[in-house]
Amino acid sequence: MSPEHSGDVTGAALQLRGVTKRFGSFTAIEDISLTIEPGEFVTFLGPSGSGKTTTLNCIAGFEEVTAGEILLGGNSLTSLPIHKRNLGMVFQGYALFPHMTVEKNIAYPLKQRKLPRAAIARDVAFALETVGLTEFKDRMPTQLSGGQRQRVALARAICFGPPLLLMDEPLSALDKALREQLQLEIRRIHRELGTTVVFVTHDQDEALALSDRIVVFDKGRIVQIGTPRELYQNPENVFVSEFVGESVMIAGSYADGEFSTEAGRFSTAAASSSPQWSGPAQMMIRPERIGIAGAEASAPASGDGSGDAVHSVRGVIEDITYVGNAVKYRVGLPGGGGIVRSQDIGGTVGDIGAPVRLSWNPADARILAREDA
Amino acid sequence: MTTATRPAGSGAPPRARRGLGPYGILVLPVILIVVLCFVVPMLTVLVRAVTEPEPGLQNFAWLFASDHTLALIGRTLRLAGAATLITALIGYPYAYAMATAGPRVQAIMLLVVLLPFWTSMMVRTFAWIIILQNNGVLNAMLTGVGLPPQSLLYTQTAVLIGMCQVLMPFMVLPMVAVMRSIDMRIPLAAQTFGAPPVKAFFTVYLPMSLPGVLSGALIVFILSLGFYVTPALLGSPREQILPNALFNQIVDLLNWGQGGALAVALLVTVGLAFVLVYLVTRALGLKVNVAGGAQL
Numbered sequence A: 001m002s003p004e005h006s007g008d009v010t011g012a013a014l015q016l017r018g019v020t021k022r023f024g025s026f027t028a029i030e031d032i033s034l035t036i037e038p039g040e041f042v043t044f045l046g047p048s049g050s051g052k053t054t055t056l057n058c059i060a061g062f063e064e065v066t067a068g069e070i071l072l073g074g075n076s077l078t079s080l081p082i083h084k085r086n087l088g089m090v091f092q093g094y095a096l097f098p099h100m101t102v103e104k105n106i107a108y109p110l111k112q113r114k115l116p117r118a119a120i121a122r123d124v125a126f127a128l129e130t131v132g133l134t135e136f137k138d139r140m141p142t143q144l145s146g147g148q149r150q151r152v153a154l155a156r157a158i159c160f161g162p163p164l165l166l167m168d169e170p171l172s173a174l175d176k177a178l179r180e181q182l183q184l185e186i187r188r189i190h191r192e193l194g195t196t197v198v199f200v201t202h203d204q205d206e207a208l209a210l211s212d213r214i215v216v217f218d219k220g221r222i223v224q225i226g227t228p229r230e231l232y233q234n235p236e237n238v239f240v241s242e243f244v245g246e247s248v249m250i251a252g253s254y255a256d257g258e259f260s261t262e263a264g265r266f267s268t269a270a271a272s273s274s275p276q277w278s279g280p281a282q283m284m285i286r287p288e289r290i291g292i293a294g295a296e297a298s299a300p301a302s303g304d305g306s307g308d309a310v311h312s313v314r315g316v317i318e319d320i321t322y323v324g325n326a327v328k329y330r331v332g333l334p335g336g337g338g339i340v341r342s343q344d345i346g347g348t349v350g351d352i353g354a355p356v357r358l359s360w361n362p363a364d365a366r367i368l369a370r371e372d373a
Numbered sequence B: 001m002t003t004a005t006r007p008a009g010s011g012a013p014p015r016a017r018r019g020l021g022p023y024g025i026l027v028l029p030v031i032l033i034v035v036l037c038f039v040v041p042m043l044t045v046l047v048r049a050v051t052e053p054e055p056g057l058q059n060f061a062w063l064f065a066s067d068h069t070l071a072l073i074g075r076t077l078r079l080a081g082a083a084t085l086i087t088a089l090i091g092y093p094y095a096y097a098m099a100t101a102g103p104r105v106q107a108i109m110l111l112v113v114l115l116p117f118w119t120s121m122m123v124r125t126f127a128w129i130i131i132l133q134n135n136g137v138l139n140a141m142l143t144g145v146g147l148p149p150q151s152l153l154y155t156q157t158a159v160l161i162g163m164c165q166v167l168m169p170f171m172v173l174p175m176v177a178v179m180r181s182i183d184m185r186i187p188l189a190a191q192t193f194g195a196p197p198v199k200a201f202f203t204v205y206l207p208m209s210l211p212g213v214l215s216g217a218l219i220v221f222i223l224s225l226g227f228y229v230t231p232a233l234l235g236s237p238r239e240q241i242l243p244n245a246l247f248n249q250i251v252d253l254l255n256w257g258q259g260g261a262l263a264v265a266l267l268v269t270v271g272l273a274f275v276l277v278y279l280v281t282r283a284l285g286l287k288v289n290v291a292g293g294a295q296l
Helices: A052-060 A102-112 A117-131 A146-158 A176-193 A204-210 A228-233 A238-243 B021-051 B058-065 B067-100 B103-118 B121-132 B137-144 B156-180 B185-192 B197-225 B229-234 B242-252 B256-284
Strands: A014-023 A026-036 A041-045 A067-072 A088-090 A164-168 A196-201 A213-218 A221-226 A248-255 A258-261 A264-267 A279-285 A290-294 A311-322 A326-333 A336-343 A355-360 A366-369
Touching: A014 A052, A026 A052, A026 A067, A026 A213, A026 A221, A041 A052, A041 A204, A052 A164, A052 A196, A052 A213, A088 A146, A102 A117, A102 A146, A117 A146, A117 A176, A146 A164, A146 A176, A176 A196, A176 A204, A196 A204, A204 A228, A213 A228, A213 A238, A221 A228, A221 A238, A238 A248, A238 A279, A238 A366, A248 A326, A258 A279, A290 A336, A326 A355, B021 B058, B021 B256, B058 B067, B058 B256, B067 B103, B067 B156, B067 B197, B067 B242, B067 B256, B103 B156, B121 B137, B121 B156, B121 B229, B156 B197, B156 B229, B185 B197, B197 B256, B229 B242, B242 B256
Parallel strands: A041 A196, A041 A213, A088 A164, A164 A196
Antiparallel strands: A014 A026, A014 A067, A213 A221, A248 A258, A248 A279, A248 A336, A258 A264, A279 A366, A290 A355, A311 A326, A311 A355, A326 A336
16 A cells, blocks of 8 residues: 555545444434545534534544445445555544654654655655745744644645545634635645545635535534535535524424415515425525615516516614625614625615514525524 | 755844843843852852861762662762653653643643642642552552552652652653654654554654653653652652751761762762753754753
8 A cells, every 4th residue: 555646646435334433322423424525625614512523533444334324435444453544534623743854744654654765755855845835844843833834734645546535624723814724725736636635624614615525514414415506505404504504494384385474465486496395494595696676666666577576575684794896784674684795885784783684595595494493 | 057056045044142231141140140149159068078077089989889789879870860761651642642732631631730830849748648648548449449459658659659740740841841842743744654543653743752751751760850749758768768868967967078979969860860860861963942942
């Protein structure tokens, strides 16, 4: 197992089949099954305790799975010890070797693979160049900034051309500007190396920005897998819609193509999904799909010529946040509320406490089953 | 890659203000005690070493000319070295187990290691006499399982056993302090990158815990150079070590001159130990705090 590195390393497919991990009577993850394509960038997204890190630990071998199987490139990892899995990993907090220089840190995986000295020197130089730290190779980790340590951790994880790169909240300790810069670099490195990446984060913006696909975890289970756009536009449940992006939610009940709330009845005939079931439900609309106007404004007419009336509802402004290119209104509605985003084109809709009217195209509303009901 | 060269979020932390400020006066009592009870008597000993019975360096000439004193110094160093080595070898696995144990087990292990601390020196030493004497507990056990009895009491081995027990906490506690600060993801990272567990330990965990080993070793070595009661009670007068010879010279023979020279020899040995550890740590790029709270 001494992978000869080159610039065009490609990743391997990762398969999880019914992976379950229990600690005593506590089930950390249950029946996790998914397939990640070679070279794909997949993010595990979820709140803390959702099982995303446990799943990663099972892949890395830090936890023994209670049941199920993990396959990398068709070969089972499940019973392999940690050091034989041949994975690249960027740890939370970096886990650099503090008693070694940057160069020695990066050479460590190559030395374990018993590569000839010339090959080690070449691969370390390549990794250093990839992350832009060539002139820092003789520094100790303590002499580096957070962003530089992050880059060393990344270089150490990719230098031996691993078929799978695991990243455990690698950017959580960095400030926002640096985080966004490193996100771009991670994307670039992923494109250049073509390795399969599993990236764990609780930050939905990070997940949306980086991933080919996102796996959303909640309470030890996968709740939805999809591209960032699918998750944002077509969340399958309330948890995903609230965890990925902002939204306006209205509680009510749904039956036969009609959503009823205290504020009125809404036909879902034109909605992107008109479910077959009936029962307690939430209607979800994304903030940028909603128009907001003063309460005295009359309900606007439908703009798409479908003949369907635009849905509208009255509410009260609860909070206003100015974010530069837009104004975010937190609006309270009968049976719900949420965030509405309005382009800042001068003039205001009203102050906190002012009554407003929200309106949206029926096609932009989604009906989701209410889990708490 | 122009952006990569810019150290993000760098900037040295603000330097601590020099001087002590208005509360500096609170340090005075401590300084006074140290000067009166430590610096003054020590200088007296030094002065007497070069003035008694007459001014000159004859006491040091005696020190280096006599086979007896050189053997004394050699024996003392060997004993201190052996005590350091043994406490390190026994203490390291113990400290590792303690640092990685849960809080309950950790508290119990701390209690066990501190137990000799809380026992009176005399009680502890006489307990060893009872265990080690010819018809003692140890020999009863040995003969009980059919092994020949050992004559351990009043030997260097008995001294070593007694010293190691007393010195164990000084070795274990600095080790635990360092080991507890080690992020366990780091040795895990070594395994992830292809090192089998044993190799990950020797290439990553051991070097990272070395500051604790060094500061523990320094403390134990220096303390064992000054051990008096244990060697006096468990050892043989024919195999004296420096502190006991020193005591003889000054208390029994009232020979302040030669006693002083021995004291200087002891002091210089301690100083050399400090210099040695300093050089080792600097060569390895480590920071060692001799007070025990070592860090990397």
